[in-house]
Structure formats: C-alpha cells, structure tokens
Amino acid sequence: xxxxxxxxxxxxxxxxxxxxxxxxxxxxxxxxxxxxxxxxxxxxxxxxxxxxxxxxxxxxxxxxxxxxxxxxxxxxxxxxxxxxxxxxxxxxxxxxxxxxxxxxxxxxxxxxxxxxxxxxxxxxxxxxxxxxxxxxxxxxxxxxxxxxxxxxxxxxxxxxxxxxxxxxxxxxxxxxxxxxxxxxxxxxxxxxxxxxxxxxxxxxxxxxxxxxxxxxxxxxxxxxxxxxxxxxxxxxxxxxxxxxxxx
Amino acid sequence: xxxxxxxxxxxxxxxxxxxxxxxxxxxxxxxxxxxxxxxxxxxxxxxxxxxxxxxxxxxxxxxxxxxxxxxxxxxxxxxxxxxxxxxxxxxxxxxxxxxxxxxxxxxxxxxxxxxxxxxxxxxxxxxxxxxxxxxxxxxxxxxxxxxxxxxxxxxxxxxxxxxxxxxxxxxxxxxxxxxxxxxxxxxxxxxxxxxxxxxxxxxxxxxxxxxxxxxxxxxxxxxxxxxxxxxxxxxxxxxxxxxxxxxxxxxxxxxxxxxxxxxxxxxxxxxxxxxxxxxxxxxxxxxxxxxxxxxxxxxxxxxxxxxxxxxxx
Ligand SMILES: Cc1cc2nc3c(=O)[nH]c(=O)nc-3n(C[C@H](O)[C@H](O)[C@H](O)COP(=O)(O)OP(=O)(O)OC[C@H]3O[C@@H](n4cnc5c(N)ncnc54)[C@H](O)[C@@H]3O)c2cc1C
Numbered sequence: 001x002x003x004x005x006x007x008x009x010x011x012x013x014x015x016x017x018x019x020x021x022x023x024x025x026x027x028x029x030x031x032x033x034x035x036x037x038x039x040x041x042x043x044x045x046x047x048x049x050x051x052x053x054x055x056x057x058x059x060x061x062x063x064x065x066x067x068x069x070x071x072x073x074x075x076x077x078x079x080x081x082x083x084x085x086x087x088x089x090x091x092x093x094x095x096x097x098x099x100x101x102x103x104x105x106x107x108x109x110x111x112x113x114x115x116x117x118x119x120x121x122x123x124x125x126x127x128x129x130x131x132x133x134x135x136x137x138x139x140x141x142x143x144x145x146x147x148x149x150x151x152x153x154x155x156x157x158x159x160x161x162x163x164x165x166x167x168x169x170x171x172x173x174x175x176x177x178x179x180x181x182x183x184x185x186x187x188x189x190x191x192x193x194x195x196x197x198x199x200x201x202x203x204x205x206x207x208x209x210x211x212x213x214x215x216x217x218x219x220x221x222x223x224x225x226x227x228x229x230x231x232x233x234x235x236x237x238x239x240x241x242x243x244x245x246x247x
Numbered sequence: 248x249x250x251x252x253x254x255x256x257x258x259x260x261x262x263x264x265x266x267x268x269x270x271x272x273x274x275x276x277x278x279x280x281x282x283x284x285x286x287x288x289x290x291x292x293x294x295x296x297x298x299x300x301x302x303x304x305x306x307x308x309x310x311x312x313x314x315x316x317x318x319x320x321x322x323x324x325x326x327x328x329x330x331x332x333x334x335x336x337x338x339x340x341x342x343x344x345x346x347x348x349x350x351x352x353x354x355x356x357x358x359x360x361x362x363x364x365x366x367x368x369x370x371x372x373x374x375x376x377x378x379x380x381x382x383x384x385x386x387x388x389x390x391x392x393x394x395x396x397x398x399x400x401x402x403x404x405x406x407x408x409x410x411x412x413x414x415x416x417x418x419x420x421x422x423x424x425x426x427x428x429x430x431x432x433x434x435x436x437x438x439x440x441x442x443x444x445x446x447x448x449x450x451x452x453x454x455x456x457x458x459x460x461x462x463x464x465x466x467x468x469x470x471x472x473x474x475x476x477x478x479x480x481x482x483x484x485x486x487x488x489x490x491x492x493x494x495x496x497x498x499x500x501x502x503x504x505x506x507x508x509x510x511x512x513x514x515x516x517x518x519x520x521x522x523x524x525x526x527x528x529x530x531x532x533x534x535x536x537x538x539x540x541x542x543x544x545x546x547x548x549x550x551x552x553x554x555x556x557x558x559x560x
Contacts, residue, residue: 094359226541
C-alpha cells in the first residue's frame with residue numbers, strides 16, 4: 001500500500017504572529033517556519049503503518065515556495081521514502097490544493113492519503129475533505145486512532161460530542177488530529193541521509209487549478225481586550241463577579 | 248435577494264443548539280432562510296427548527312441512511328437541495344459542519360468560507376486565521392453558490408417562538424456505501440453544552456489527575472456552568488476530548504470563563520477570546536493567562552477552587 005502525506009510549510013506554532021501595518025497580511029519575514037504540526041502527526045502515522053508492514057511506501061508532497069523544500073527534507077528525515085515538490089509562489093486555496101493533490105494521487109497510484117486536519121496558518125480545515133470528494137473516496141477526519149485491516153480502515157474520530165468510530169473502504173483520505181500519535185524526533189544522522197532521498201520538482205503549470213476563488217481584501221489584528229486586574233482573594237473575586245452580575 | 252439554506256445539526260435525535268447560531272448569521276446576511284433537517288425518524292428536530300426566529304421554511308429530508316449522519320452520505324443530499332436556487336449554503340462550524348461542508352463545496356466545485364465571524368455583505372465576511380491572532384476580510388467575487396461555516400462563538404443564537412412551515416422533502420441522490428458508522432461514544436452528561444453555555448469552568452494540567460478534576464466539576468455545578476479543559480489535561484487522560492477548549496478544541500464565548508491551573512498558551516486562548524469575562528486562577532503570577540484575564544487571582548487552585556464552590560454554593 002502506497003501512502004501520500006501532503007504537508008504544508010507554515011509559521012511555527014510557537015510564534016506569535018504580527019499583522020503587517022498596511023493590512024496586506026501577516027509578517028513572514030524573519031519568522032521561523034516549520035511543518036504544520038498536524039502534518040507531522042500524519043507522516044508519523046504513515047511511518048508507523050510502514051513499520052507494521054501495512055504500508056510499503058510513504059511519499060510526502062508539498063505545494064509551495066522554493067524554501068518549502070526544507071520542510072520536505074525534515075519529513076524525509078523523519079522517515080518518508082521520497083518527496084514531491086509542486087513549486088508555487090502564489091497563494092494556493094484549499095480547492096486548488098485538492099485538485100493538485102488529486103492529480104498526484106492518480107499519477108502515483110496512491111492507496112491512502114494521510115494528512116493534517118487543518119493548517120495552523122489559514123485554519124481552513126477543508127483540503128482533506130475536498131480531496132476525498134474529488135477522488136470519490138471516503139474520508140475520516142479528525143482521526144485519533146487508525147487501524148487498517150485488509151481493504152478497510154477503522155478510524156476513531158474526535159467529534160464535539162465525544163468519539164466516533166467510522167469504518168471506511170480503502171482507498172480513503174484520513175486527516176490527523178493531535179492525539180493520533182506523538183511524532184518521533186528527527187535525529188541528526190537522518191537529516192544527512194534525507195539529503196540523498198529522491199525529491200522531484202513539479203511545475204504548477206502542469207495542474208489545472210482554474211476554479212472560483214476567494215479574495216482576501218484585508219488582514220487586521222483582532223480587537224484587543226480591555227486590560228484586566230488582579231484580585232487579592234476569593235472574597236474580592238466573588239464581590240467583583242457579583243457587581244458585574246455574573247454570579 | 249439571498250436565498251439561504253442552513254444545514255441543521257442533530258445529536259441523539261434532537262436539534263443541536265448551534266443551528267440557531269447559524270440562523271443568526273443568515274439573518275445578518277439577510278434574505279429567505281430555509282433550514283434542512285436530515286433524519287430517519289419523526290419530524291421532531293424539524294419542528295424544533297421551525298421555532299427558530301427568522302426561519303421561513305424547514306425542509307425535512309427523511310432517509311434510512313440519515314439515522315447515522317456522515318459527511319459522505321449527507322453531502323450528496325445537500326447538493327441535491329442546493330439545485331433549488333440557493334445563493335448560500337451554511338452550517339455551524341462544529342466538527343459535523345467542518346466535516347461536511349467542504350465535501351459539499353467540492354461537489355459543487357466552489358471554495359468555502361470557513362468560520363464566518365462577521366458579515367459585511369452577502370459575499371463579504373470576516374474570518375479568523377492563525378488561531379484568531381489575525382482577522383481577514385474575504386470576498387467571493389462572482390455568483391457561485393456561497394458555501395460557509397459559521398463561527399458559533401461570534402453569533403448569539405437566534406430567538407424562538409416562530410412557527411415556520413415544515414415540509415417533507417425527498418431528494419434524488421445516489422448515496423455511497425463506502426463509509427459506515429460503527430459507534431459513537433458521547434460524554435453527554437447533565438452539564439450545559441460548552442458551545443452555548445453562558446458560564447464555563449475549565450481545568451488544566453495543574454489538576455494532576457482525573458480524581459482531582461472533581462473540584463472543577465463541583466465549581467461548575469455550583470455555577471450551573473459547562474466544564475472545559477486544556478489540551479494538556481485531555482492528553483493526560485484526566486478528562487475526555489470533548490471538553491477541550493482552544494484552537495483544536497471548542498471555540499467558546501460564555502459570559503463568564505474561569506480558567507484554573509491553565510497557563511494560557513496561544514492555542515488555548517484562541518478558544519476563549521470572545522468570552523465576556525475571563526477569570527484566571529494560577530499560582531504563577533507570571534503565567535501568560537493573566538495577560539488576557541479580566542480578573543486574576545494568584546493562588547493554589549486546590550485551596551481557591553473549593554473555597555469558591557463553598558461560598559457560591
Ligand atoms: C497545533 C496545536 C494545537 C493546540 N491546540 C490546543 C487547544 O485546542 N487547546 C489547548 O488548551 N491547548 C492546545 N495546544 C496545547 C498548548 O500549546 C498548551 O500545551 C496547553 O494549552 C497547555 O495546557 P495547560 O495550560 O493545562 O498546561 P501548562 O502549560 O502546563 O500549564 C499549567 C499551569 O498550571 C499552573 N499551576 C500548576 N499548579 C498549580 C496550582 N496548584 N494552582 C494553580 N495553578 C497551578 C502553572 O503555573 C501553569 O501555568 C495546542 C498545541 C498545538 C501545537
């Protein structure tokens with residue numbers, strides 16, 4: 001079984017982003033970039049399936065700027081077998097990303113897609129579902145446990161009301177939630193080895209991404225909250241809450 | 248004029264309260280507001296949807312497959328309804344809405360606006376990015392069907408007392424058999440639902456065990472509040488995942504939020520930015536949660552929380 005793990009280069013989750021003064025977006029200059037954390041979890045899951053003998057090959061792919069090669073190299077170092085880089089300087093929206101990934105799935109003969117449930121930059125939470133739909137495949141989103149048996153996957157999903165278990169026929173798209181696993185650390189020798197793993201470049205022009213898109217016209221910081229104050233003890237806290245009519 | 252279809256959400260055969268929040272967003276857009284309820288049994292949840300203020304018609308779609316709601320089987324039904332001239336298809340941005348609506352959008356070949364938090368015009372919205380640390384204004388040029396999900400923390404529920412017409416609707420759609428629901432384990436319980444509760448008490452890693460979490464539940468019960476948790480508390484197994492508040496848990500907007508032993512990581516704060524009053528109880532005076540809290544109390548939660556419960560009870 002061949003797995004595709006799409007990944008995205010995004011601002012590191014520890015960075016507090018700053019909106020540019022001219023409202024054109026968030027400041028990315030000099031900001032630490034990493035692999036979207038949910039995608040690391042997806043790759044880890046693919047690698048564990050490979051270690052169990054369920055999966056034969058793990059292909060990581062990204063759509064993004066030239067520097068996104070760094071993120072592909074880290075996931076190769078984590079253990080993926082090879083990488084595909086669709087080089088794109090423009091912003092790619094979820095439906096467009098799904099169309100590009102669909103073509104990669106078909107070109108590569110992929111049997112299972114494991115990817116993050118959302119990217120922590122645009123927080124859209126769409127691409128996996130859209131990819132599954134375009135392929136006519138089932139989806140199991142927000143996965144916290146994945147078991148593959150023959151031609152089906154049994155997936156625990158984290159839903160608002162608790163946990164749901166779905167059974168889907170393969171091929172399928174599974175999107176990873178945070179509790180699916182804890183990704184292994186990348187070791188230095190593996191970073192050296194990853195430099196020799198195959199990484200294919202593809203041009204954006206090879207893909208049909210002509211679909212309606214949304215236009216972002218402005219980016220601004222969220223409205224701030226009023227400054228708060230400290231109270232000295234429980235009595236003062238209760239008195240203040242009573243004043244505000246909250247208890 | 249807009250013609251808006253809201254995809255209702257049901258849980259255990261009842262209409263979920265977030266549906267009324269999606270209706271409030273539709274009211275801000277303006278136009279004819281229909282609600283589609285998908286079920287396999289009686290019209291109960293459809294009747295409940297008909298009571299929501301602003302709704303002009305409820306479509307009840309009965310199908311055996313709808314006894315177990317799944318995105319794969321719901322999406323073709325929503326798309327079949329969409330053919331009847333709707334300008335907008337909306338659902339609440341719950342895990343159900345997040346799972347379903349991109350599937351609907353992809354079937355229609357259109358983009359989706361996730362997490363609508365404000366409406367400037369029928370195709371012009373604000374939505375948060377970077378866990379709410381930036382807000383973008385997005386427009387949808389053209390006249391394709393606008394598919395979106397509604398940020399429940401940004402809209403108060405539409406009122407009740409309405410009595411819109413409910414009609415049975417048969418849809419002609421081929422439903423795939425590749426996705427089967429095995430089981431659902433829901434926490435449920437008697438406490439108010441986090442996404443609609445007016446008060447919420449949350450505990451973090453500091454609680455140390457699921458037994459200790461009891462003091463959080465006791466305070467919540469004394470206040471008639473919902474009970475929440477940080478990711479660290481869920482990861483450690485103190486409480487189930489449905490209690491997680493934050494970027495990857497629930498985004499909530501209660502009038503009162505009490506965070507006990509939670510440090511205030513940006514991913515947690517993303518879930519409570521719209522709360523009315525935030526109270527933080529933490530024994531570290533430098534904890535980042537105090538930067539966003541309206542009222543902060545430095546102290547040991549194992550002393551402070553039981554005191555609060557006793558004095559409020
Ligand atoms: C992609 C991503 C998504 C995430 N999504 C979420 C999310 O949705 N929700 C979420 O919550 N987190 C999320 N996180 C995790 C987040 O970064 C933090 O790790 C987490 O919120 C920390 O939980 P905590 O505050 O309970 O624990 P800690 O950070 O360990 O804080 C514990 C606090 O308790 C205080 N304390 C200790 N003992 C006591 C005592 N006796 N009395 C009073 N105070 C005490 C300490 O001073 C400390 O401030 C996410 C992380 C990532 C990478």
